[in-house]
Amino acid sequence: MLRFIHAADLHLDSPLRGLQSLPDVLQERLEQGVFRAWDRLVDLAIQAEADAILLSGDLHDSTHRSLRAVWRLERGMKRLSDKGISVFIIHGNHDPLTTEDFWSWPSGVTVFGTDKPSSHLIHDRSGKPVAVVTGMSYGQKAVYDNIALQYPEQPERHVKEYRLQVDSVVNGDSMSSERLYRIGMLHGTVDGRAEHDPYAPCSRGDLIRKGYDYWALGHIHKREVIQEQPYIVYAGNIQGRHIKETGAKGVYVVDVQADGATELVFHPLDDVRWCDESLSLQTIETRQELLEAMFACIEGLRGSERLSCARLTLTGSSPLHTELKRGRLAIELEEAWREAERLRLEEGLDAVWPIQLRVHSQAVFELDEWRESESFAGELIRMTDQVHESDEAVEELLQEALIALGGNAKLQQWLGSQSIEIRRKWLEEGLALAVEMLQGEEQTT
Incomplete structure (x- = not known):
């Protein structure tokens, strides 16, 4: 029914820390590490024939962002667009969405705004709507409000395209008998994390009460499946940046069946x-x-x-x-x-x-x-x-x-x-x- 990839915290162009006196060949390899991880993500999406990629914040660091990073992102987005793979983006604390960040991305790329959560459809390969994804970007570096409380409990009601499609089939009824799979994208802190700034803090209960099937989280760089049914998931970052970010880094490929059954498979992408x-x-x-x-x-x-x-x-x-x-x-x-x-x-x-x-x-x-x-x-x-x-x-x-x-x-x-x-x-x-x-x-x- 649906296959999407949950990724977060790319931090393109963010320097790797804790390395000194390196040979030239190693220095070049380290500088390219996160870009290679991004290219592997694009390759994975194409090979897996994913319907969509969800990028849950911090695609880059505003303090280190370069045209090289934006260009590498755009090149990957173009490859995905050419294969009919939709991309959904929220901005986080390291890459808040400002007037300087508005970029003309290829078709099929959706960037969520900062005023309030908005919802969009995900279509399968036949063009049928199979899921609704809701998200909201940061408009500034530090967001301490519980923005999860603003997410709608029935997000499909807020998608005009879906309402029109349903109205054409069931006159006067704005809801479909076959409920869409609901995905929430959030860059924030669930149930507190001692070693992380409490941006967009919320509780597990706050997310469960929204009635979504999958919460695609960003901000915490260690992957974790906090809960199943509904799934509340941190994908972690795609490339470790220092000695405190050990182990395999990558993304989750998520398969959803017609009855809503969900399966997650982790795919490592890190080059370093x-x-x-x-x-x-x-x-x-x-x-x-x-x-x-x-x-x-x-x-x-x-x-x-x-x-x-x-x-x-x-x-x-x-x-x-x-x-x-x-x-x-x-x-x-x-x-x-x-x-x-x-x-x-x-x-x-x-x-x-x-x-x-x-x-x-x-x-x-x-x-x-x-x-x-x-x-x-x-x-x-x-x-x-x-x-x-x-x-x-x-x-x-x-x-x-x-x-x-x-x-x-x-x-x-x-x-x-x-x-x-x-x-x-x-x-x-x-x-x-x-x-x-x-x-x-x-x-x-």
Whole structure:
């Protein structure tokens, strides 16, 4: 019945962050990454014979927008138009719709205005209307109103073309016996997100009450199916931009059957993938073993026809901890990693480029032995054991330790969003660090 593609947050021409001292061939690849992802989106729509593409905001960044970005968008839109694929666009906080943004797009491209939500039909290949899509663009960078409340509950009633078609069949009745599939496009924040600005905030209940079948959301760069029946979905962005946007990025291809049954399939499109991996040193005792384990981990991140940018964190207890802590061994490991990937680039192969090699290892020590001792370290371990017995004690200790940071509102908000499991992990890591320092003092006395 209907096939559409849900995409969002293209951010064309937005620079990738956290990369330094790159070879020229890699720099060029990174600059083209998001454009290649856009081209792959267009290719996917054509190959899948989609009826429509929904772009739920932030096609580009106003502060970085260039004619190159607009031209690449227009070229893709032209290819879609030539294949009869409709495109529906809402603008978000990074690309608010202003007088400077009005562009003469090819036929079949619909840009939603900023005054209020409007509705348009989606037709299948035979020209039959099968869905109604409703959306609204931002007219400014920061929109803090709950604009979802303005969306009509029966959007088909607001489409003149549909009313005329129905009136010609059922005289005097403006509603069809076969209800159109209802899609809402919204760039905003559903149920709050601690790490994101609360633009166009709304609740899941606000969206459900509108009676739509699918909410195509933008703004949050991590894909998520918040709910099914109705579907409330973040597609995420099509290309990660920094180390906090890890994993596969792409779009959802959505198939809708005549009875309204909906199926989503995720398709990765990213040309550059960000990876944040950990390597346990628990069984590693020598430099050679560490180097081999590092390269094996890197090999597991390698993708076909895709560049990866990786941060690797060394964790766990290891006899190599002292060498790593002094810094030189970590520097040599990263140099070996960079050299190996540079050679691959020179050979025209895809690479896993090092962003950072972090050392979060610990010295080898037995907590049980320290726990039974009469030393200060033993007393510290026993006190920590008591704190671990209750969530309230863990929270009280952490609040006391972090009291100096109480003036930072954003940090406090982030701390408040962390689970008790994560807080207990902080306590365990703090204990390990303290015992390590105390062990060093014991060994020097």
